[in-house]
Amino acid sequence: MTADPEHPVVHGEVAELRRRLDVAYARVEGGLALLSHRTEETAKELDELNTRMISLEHTRWPLPSLAALTALGALVVTIWQALAR
16 A cells, blocks of 8 residues: 555645635525524615505595595685675
8 A cells, every 4th residue: 555645735725615614604594594683674774664665555535535625615606795795
C-alpha cells in the first residue's frame, strides 16, 4: 500500500467545501427567516389597513341620501313659495 501525498490536500479541500456549504446554508436560512418575518409584518399591516378602511366606510357621509334629502327640501321650499303668492 502506498501513501498518497495529495491525500491531506483533499481533506483540506473537502473541509473548505463543507465550510462554504455551511455558510451558504446559514445565509439561505437567514434570508428565509427574514422573508417569513416580513410576510407576517405585511399581513399584520394589511389587516390593520382593512380595519381602518372598514371603519372609515362606516363613518362616511351617505352622499346619495344627503342629495335626495336636499332635493326634497328644495322641492318643499319651492312649493311653499309658490303657494304663498
